[in-house]
Amino acid sequence: MVLMKQGDNEYPGIKIGLEIHCQLTGLQSKLFCSCFCNYHGLEPNGNICPICCGLPGTLPLLNKTAVESACMVSLALNCKIPDNITFYRKNYFYPDLPKNFQLTQYNAYGITSIGVGGSLKYGEKTSRIRRIQLEEDPGRLVYESGGVDFSSSYTLIDYNRAGISLVEIVTEPDFTDPKDVRVFLNKITSIIEHLGVCNTKRQGSVRCDANISIQGGKRVEIKNVGSFKEVEKALNYEIARQKTMSMHDIKVLAETRDWDDARKVTKQSRAKEEEQDYRYFPEPDIPTILLGEEYVSSIRKNMPELPYERKNRFIANYELSDHIAQVLIDNKELADFFESAVKIYSSPKEIANWIVTELLRYTDDDITEAKITSSSISNQSSSLFAGLKIDPKQIAELAILIDRNTINRNTAKIILTQIIKTGEMPSQVLARTDVLKIEDKIIISEAVESVFNAEKSAIRDAKNNPNVANFLLGKVMKLTKGRADPKITLNLIKTKLDGLD
């Protein structure tokens, strides 16, 4: 395949639109029945009832809290909320669909979806939101081989997920660069996390389909992208593929492609290519839901703080820089961590710096991501700090120790490298300071530097006397009270001596 160069995406006429599905994991029950919203870790088909199984004669009972959550998402994305909303049936046959139709919303015969005509700013750019709709999730097909391999000889159906509330966010095709898509999706993640409507770390809680076309080509839809992180990769791959095709004068046809998470390629979807007619019509069993101005303003009034509001508060109350505040609010977990630490010890600037410039170095987004996608049935939420034993009170104490001049920043950095592994408090580490080994090259270099400055005559002999290096090592060890790593130190000394020639 073609290798992508940096900036290669500035190709004319790239158009990307997104369909983002978020499960409303903050709810207690499903969208139309009282089965649990959290189906993770339950026996297959252990979270079902006559309603979500579509047994004959059952009727949907709309979860009002789901409407409230969807309304909040719509308001956060600057959508208009119609005075009344309705549900539509989307008719198609598929074994994971208990009724062989999906209850969703539809705007072709008048606006009936919960949100419409919104927009979201990300950085300097803005993307328009076409509509936001509330709908039910289908069940889950489990293939014999355990994956989504169609070659399995039999298929199992688990309806535990059937009827879970989904909010679908549909954007206009306003994106021109996959990088922007990533920034946008991070923004969406932070918003729904802040609203408390969706725990994006729960497996399968957010999914994204993307459609993409390049100049002169038809629109290709990429489905089955299991996490937001993968969307950018899938789009980059698809752009390269489509460009290669057009370079060789092969027409890009309208089609649906699946993202192969393992091989990192898109491949033609097995689904038929003919345009499906979903025969939408209004669901007769759910009466029109009247919302109106009063409803919307009461939702707005009781809405949790949004990321941009939080950022402004961080800047105003904690005097953080725009950049630091932005980094914090881009991930709700980080912002929450920060505020918890500040509550323990009110030194916001110091704490924010420690989090953003130091702590974040140890969190690896890709590792976190891999953990989420590889665990097939996981009840745990994967945290940003997964694998680290870090708690706000540790960072708060670090700030206290620095403020009291008990330790300097360099020592604090060393302490941090230890406590994230052990979960100890900084003061505990400090108490047995003699075992504190210095491995940080920068700190050791500083010590080496000062020894070099003090021992000018010895250094002059160094060329002829091979023992000088060991002599200098002894000096550095003395200066650092024996804490410097001898191997690293000796290497640094040798390098420095060699450099003198």
Next chain:
Amino acid sequence: MSKLYKLSAKEVNTGIRSGEFTAEEYIIQILERIDKVNPKVNAVICIDRKGALEKARLVDRKIREDEKIGPLAGIAIGIKDNICTSGLKTTCASKMLEEYVPPYDATVVRRLKDDDAIIIGKLNLDEFAMGSSTEFSSFGPTSNPWNTDYVAGGSSGGSAASVAASECSVSLGSDTGGSIRCPASFCSVVGLKPTYGLVSRFGLIPYANSLEQIGPIGKTVSDVVMIMKTIAGADDNDQTVQVTYRTPDYTFSSNEKMRIGLVRELTEGAEPEISKRIYSAMDLFTNLDCKCEEISMNYVEYALASYYTIAMAEASSNLSRYDNIRYGFNFAPEGYEWNAYFAKVRSNFGDEVKRRIIVGTYVLSSAYYGKYYLKAQKIRTMLKQELRSLFKKYDILIAPTMPILPFKFGEKIDDPIKMFMVDIDTVIANLAGVPAITVPAGFSNDLPIGLQIMASEFQEQKLFNAALLFESNTNINRSPEL
């Protein structure tokens, strides 16, 4: 012992409460009656002997021990087989649901049980309630108890015929476009289609959700009212129930001078013998001090097309779920690719059901949605508005229930349009959501004629007043010899 099975629900209830006879004695007679006449009428398709006897004994024990008993204590009731009964097969008279045993009771069934009614079994119908003669049943057709060569009407043919044949005192049917009123009229009993949103549909296996209601069939108006008091009212399981009260309070007053409109188009469109009866009903009301007028309705001629478009559209979607994966009949999916399996099992629907699924799918397809479905909805709105303005001037409207007399088996089964046409008088109430009742109005060549009375939404009281006034001033046989 006298013929207990012939008693009306009210008489049964009074007799059991006063100790004149026991519920068990009565139920044994009912079961014997079913054994005797059902082979002729084929109204009951599943008899719950054990359940009925157990419940009868429970009622008797409650009475003996002076415990509180429900208002329907001891009354034998039959349930149309598209209404879910927990633990008792509910088939919709379809091969598709041959083995289906619901795990839950419909709200109406639960309420009947709570009020100590005795459910004797499930009643025949056109497959999935699609038909007007109960000829489209996988259990075979139901015969008219007045003449077994004739159809009982449909789709609730079993519900009407079982009451007329005294196989139960009262029954429940469902009415999507006349499915309660048509057979009730053909069998000379009383049948009510309540206002849309008065009775919970939870547990009614849907044919066309926006049109249908569950309603009672009985030998008298007061029997029908008695059942309505139990089944009507708000239900947490059905968001389309519009009333907030749990039990309606129906009290009769025949003193008020009713303003009555006779719908000319419907009355003149009926067979001469039938329209004659409706005009004489108007004369009767006039003599009873009601103010009667002939009125005209503009949208009647579009009603049937509108009705069938909407009903089939909804049906095509409602019936999608029958893929035999989760429930249905005995046929395992082992070895089939799912598309092939769906195609295979869905061929189990009967011809009439297939016809309606195909037409419904067609009118909902994106190319024809505007041309058919949306237009049908527009007609529906206009019809609603027309009725609303009529009900400002009139308390009730009267018309024939059926434009024709009961017909012989096979007479219309090969011509779908002819079969659809017989619903012309009844679909109006379903499209508009208003209540309508049919009461026996006489006979022509020994075949029954029904008078239809319609009122404005949630004005069941007016219907009952008028129906009772008519009933008490006429004397029409409701018990055929069998």
